[in-house]
Amino acid sequence: MSTLSLSLVALALLCVALLVRATYLLFFHPLSSIPGPWYAAVSSLWITTHVLRLEQCKTIHALFQVYGPVVRIAPNKVAFCDLGAMKSVYSTCKLDKSDYYKSVLTNDNDHAMTTLPHAQHSIRRKAYASHYMPSNLAKLQPEICESTGQVIDILQHLPANTPVDTLSLFSHLALDIIVASSYGYRLGAVGKWAVQAEEGLTVAIGDFPKRGILRSAVPKWAWNLVCKIPHARLRLLCDSDKIMAEFVSTRVYEMRAKLDIEKTPAPIQPAIVSPIPLSFPFLSVGGLGSRSSSRSASPCPSDDSSFADETEKSYLLPRLLAYKYPNGTPMPEKDAISECMGHMVAGTDTTSISLSYFLWELTRRREILHKLRNEIDAVMPDSKTIPDIKTLNGMEYLNAFIKEGLRIYGAVPSLLERVIPESTALNKGCLGPDGFDLLGYALPPGTIVGTQAWSMHRDPAVFPSPETFLPERWLVSSKEDSEAETARLAQMSSYMMPFGTGSRMCGGLNLTHLALRIILVAVLRNFDIEAAAGTDEKSMNMRDSFVMFPASMECKLIFHPRVPSV
Numbered sequence: 238m239s240t241l242s243l244s245l246v247a248l249a250l251l252c253v254a255l256l257v258r259a260t261y262l263l264f265f266h267p268l269s270s271i272p273g274p275w276y277a278a279v280s281s282l283w284i285t286t287h288v289l290r291l292e293q294c295k296t297i298h299a300l301f302q303v304y305g306p307v308v309r310i311a312p313n314k315v316a317f318c319d320l321g322a323m324k325s326v327y328s329t330c331k332l333d334k335s336d337y338y339k340s341v342l343t344n345d346n347d348h349a350m351t352t353l354p355h356a357q358h359s360i361r362r363k364a365y366a367s368h369y370m371p372s373n374l375a376k377l378q379p380e381i382c383e384s385t386g387q388v389i390d391i392l393q394h395l396p397a398n399t400p401v402d403t404l405s406l407f408s409h410l411a412l413d414i415i416v417a418s419s420y421g422y423r424l425g426a427v428g429k430w431a432v433q434a435e436e437g438l439t440v441a442i443g444d445f446p447k448r449g450i451l452r453s454a455v456p457k458w459a460w461n462l463v464c465k466i467p468h469a470r471l472r473l474l475c476d477s478d479k480i481m482a483e484f485v486s487t488r489v490y491e492m493r494a495k496l497d498i499e500k501t502p503a504p505i506q507p508a509i510v511s512p513i514p515l516s517f518p519f520l521s522v523g524g525l526g527s528r529s530s531s532r533s534a535s536p537c538p539s540d541d542s543s544f545a546d547e548t549e550k551s552y553l554l555p556r557l558l559a560y561k562y563p564n565g566t567p568m569p570e571k572d573a574i575s576e577c578m579g580h581m582v583a584g585t586d587t588t589s590i591s592l593s594y595f596l597w598e599l600t601r602r603r604e605i606l607h608k609l610r611n612e613i614d615a616v617m618p619d620s621k622t623i624p625d626i627k628t629l630n631g632m633e634y635l636n637a638f639i640k641e642g643l644r645i646y647g648a649v650p651s652l653l654e655r656v657i658p659e660s661t662a663l664n665k666g667c668l669g670p671d672g673f674d675l676l677g678y679a680l681p682p683g684t685i686v687g688t689q690a691w692s693m694h695r696d697p698a699v700f701p702s703p704e705t706f707l708p709e710r711w712l713v714s715s716k717e718d719s720e721a722e723t724a725r726l727a728q729m730s731s732y733m734m735p736f737g738t739g740s741r742m743c744g745g746l747n748l749t750h751l752a753l754r755i756i757l758v759a760v761l762r763n764f765d766i767e768a769a770a771g772t773d774e775k776s777m778n779m780r781d782s783f784v785m786f787p788a789s790m791e792c793k794l795i796f797h798p799r800v801p802s803v
């Protein structure tokens with residue numbers, strides 16, 4: 238037989254094999270009764286092209302509108318949009334996460350977000366959870382206010398009509414806040430942003446998700462080869478994980494040194510103590526010089542008693558290093574480092590993206606801005622003094638605005654993938670004889686299942702005119718029956734999942750709420766905001782790659798100081 242004939246036979250066999258496989262997947266596979274396009278059922282290629290085009294969320298949403306609340310989006314993957322199923326998957330049955338999350342391992346090690354099994358995750362979560370309790374965060378309010386105050390200063394001193402890329406500015410601010418709250422360390426990223434000096438850590442955090450996508454898309458040998466290419470920017474991207482790990486390792490070293498000094502009975506030598514940032518969290522290391530290092534310039538309302546006893550504050554890193562696993566062994570440094578890195582990655586871009594969209598929306602919605610302003614001006618007579626948490630939490634319209642902002646512009650609108658387990662051992666009552674029951678469909682073990690905030694937040698039966706940004710939907714209407722109003726608000730809240738839902742919900746949720754409030758009131762009290770030329774519907778069109786971001790990868794706004802500013 239000639240080579241040509243052999244090739245033709247091989248090709249024919251391949252076609253038959255593909256046809257047999259497609260027939261099985263379409264008609265005989267346990268998921269074959271689930272609605273969805275046939276091309277999604279026979280291959281993952283279709284959904285992958287939409288992932289690569291950065292529009293998975295919108296694509297899945299369009300499928301729900303055609304096929305209903307359960308859709309097969311790939312041979313082994315099912316998406317749903319239903320409140321009962323959401324509760325069952327994420328809360329009642331606490332299904333394990335899918336392998337997808339492993340693309341964001343830090344320092345080649347797990348952190349809470351990448352710890353897939355529920356049982357192991359809950360041990361991890363216990364290690365950090367108390368750090369983000371409101372009572373601890375309240376003590377960290379001065380740090381957040383001070384970094385925010387620095388941003389206000391910088392914006393006030395910019396030449397008139399300077400467009401500012403808020404994605405960049407707020408990611409520096411978010412990082413300063415997270416670093417201060419995690420290590421009690423003054424990074425000064427905002428200060429560096431102001432003088433256009435590159436902050437290596439911010440660049441590394443921005444690069445890290447791209448590194449994860451690239452790394453998982455190519456074989457290991459190809460990735461190693463790419464990282465050997467002598468191109469400075471590429472090397473930075475390849476090294477982003479290492480840069481973050483080195484930063485956190487240095488903080489561990491400093492903290493250990495501080496603890497050793499504290500254990501030593503001899504008098505502490507100032508020369509040794511002074512460079513340790515835990516004692517002096519706001520020592521400037523590249524910020525705005527005296528302004529940033531001066532406590533008296535803090536825009537926080539608190540009297541200095543909150544600074545008086547630094548030991549009362551508890552930062553994330555020492556908390557992790559003091560944590561003991563159930564077998565009594567302390568959490569190894571490697572785990573503490575990965576955990577801290579995970580929080581920096583999880584919190585920086587998400588916070589800056591949300592803030593950017595919130596402000597951009599306000600440039601188009603003067604009536605909403607006006608209402609917010611009235612509320613803010615009333616509680617903030619001095620434009621340089623930010624109200625405390627209690628006041629911020631009590632601001633009805635601000636709360637409604639943030640809820641609506643997270644509904645439409647939540648930075649993680651994506652499918653949160655979970656896996657149907659093999660056995661019922663850990664999930665008693667959750668598996669029937671045919672597997673997991675999802676709205677009447679039996680999903681066999683190994684099926685990947687999930688819902689997405691994008692669609693849950695856009696259910697027209699729960700959120701009328703879902704694409705309209707309407708903070709008022711979160712306010713109690715005095716014209717309506719109060720019981721009906723309570724039920725309406727409760728129903729909307731139950732559909733909200735901007736921070737995920739159930740046992741794997743965002744660890745930094747409380748910190749985010751606090752930071753968003755502080756930053757929003759400070760900015761809106763001090764500035765009028767305008768969209769710069771080129772910042773429009775098209776440039777801000779939402780794209781997603783787990784985290785959502787604007788199509789143009791920037792959000793340029795102009796900050797005009799408000800006149801008169803008290």
Ligand code: HEM
Nearest residue numbers: 349350583584587588591648649653736737741743744745
């Ligand atoms: C607007 C800002 C933020 C949004 C929209 C957001 C959203 C989310 C979502 C949706 C998840 C759950 C992922 C899943 O179930 O698969 C998550 C997890 C997580 N987030 Fe956030 N996040 C934000 C800010 C932050 C901040 C500021 C921090 C910390 C500094 C943080 C730390 C974490 C951690 C540690 C997890 C993993 C939780 C666990 O599995 O125990 N996030 N976030």
